[in-house]
Amino acid sequence: xxxxxxxxxxxxxxxxxxxxxxxxxxxxxxxxxxxxxxxxxxxxxxxxxxxxxxxxxxxxxxxxxxxxxxxxxxxxxxxxxxxxxxxxxxxxxxxxxxxxxxxxxxxxxxxxxxxxxxxxxxxxxxxxxxxxxxxxxxxxxxxxxxxxxxxxxxxxxxxxxxxxxxxxxxxxxxxxxxxxxxxxxxxxxxxxxxxxxxxxxxxxxxxxxxxxxxxxxxxxxxxxxxxxxxxxxxxxxxxxxxxxxxxxxxxxxxxxxxxxxxxxxxxxxxxxxxxxxxxxxxxx
DNA sequence: TGACAGGAAAATA
DNA sequence: TATTTTCCTGTC
Numbered sequence: 001x002x003x004x005x006x007x008x009x010x011x012x013x014x015x016x017x018x019x020x021x022x023x024x025x026x027x028x029x030x031x032x033x034x035x036x037x038x039x040x041x042x043x044x045x046x047x048x049x050x051x052x053x054x055x056x057x058x059x060x061x062x063x064x065x066x067x068x069x070x071x072x073x074x075x076x077x078x079x080x081x082x083x084x085x086x087x088x089x090x091x092x093x094x095x096x097x098x099x100x101x102x103x104x105x106x107x108x109x110x111x112x113x114x115x116x117x118x119x120x121x122x123x124x125x126x127x128x129x130x131x132x133x134x135x136x137x138x139x140x141x142x143x144x145x146x147x148x149x150x151x152x153x154x155x156x157x158x159x160x161x162x163x164x165x166x167x168x169x170x171x172x173x174x175x176x177x178x179x180x181x182x183x184x185x186x187x188x189x190x191x192x193x194x195x196x197x198x199x200x201x202x203x204x205x206x207x208x209x210x211x212x213x214x215x216x217x218x219x220x221x222x223x224x225x226x227x228x229x230x231x232x233x234x235x236x237x238x239x240x241x242x243x244x245x246x247x248x249x250x251x252x253x254x255x256x257x258x259x260x261x262x263x264x265x266x267x268x269x270x271x272x273x274x275x276x277x278x279x280x281x282x283x284x
Numbered sequence: 285t286g287a288c289a290g291g292a293a294a295a296t297a
Numbered sequence: 298t299a300t301t302t303t304c305c306t307g308t309c
Binding site for chain 3: 128
Binding site: 214 | 290291293
């Protein structure tokens, strides 16, 4: 029996810079629902209602109990961004304006299983399309929680996903990605990925690359957002453009990922997000 | 309405 | 081993 949380309002003090908008709307997370300045975010077996106030983040939890530490961990509020930013600037000053532009962006930590599926859906798709399909999937087999008169769906677990019919699969119109998704659902349960948490970066990367439909870019995304490996450096077309335009480097995806990891070190993932956010929002 | 965007895997050199 | 081609849907 899940412990139901009350909808008492709780607060988390914000010490370093934090922007909920930059954090949730920068493409790391595909499922959040913004109503006025509140964000309803499915997280494991709960819906979190988050609101950024002047010096604190207020939150309400609906569904399974979630404590504030877990929320901190989820939205990267436990990351020492001030020293991360200093370290990145020391490594390459060209990142400074990008940090300024993205101020408050935190790297999230989402469940690995959900993260793999989300990024399989992301292959050659735009963010709105990815969101729509993940929402559709959640509505088909995910559990529902009602908050403020609105129905929100949790991301389905592996048991839920195994109930998907052929018709459900084709309804999602995943194209050639459908096969990758089906194979993943057949082969893995949540725990198969969760139990990799303690393994090395390379071990996790190898496992991820063994999944059909997971290449270098998706693997790095899962390492970064799913496993909290802050040195991961996913390279998509936007990062490729950013690296060419602002850092004057070109190369294969593999090469560029290595370049980013070497240049920016153990917090390369933050550099990657800053570059991504900057390139997508600032440059023409 | 046809061109284009988007990442992985298979095919090719 | 490195480069090119194919796969599929959504958008404008």
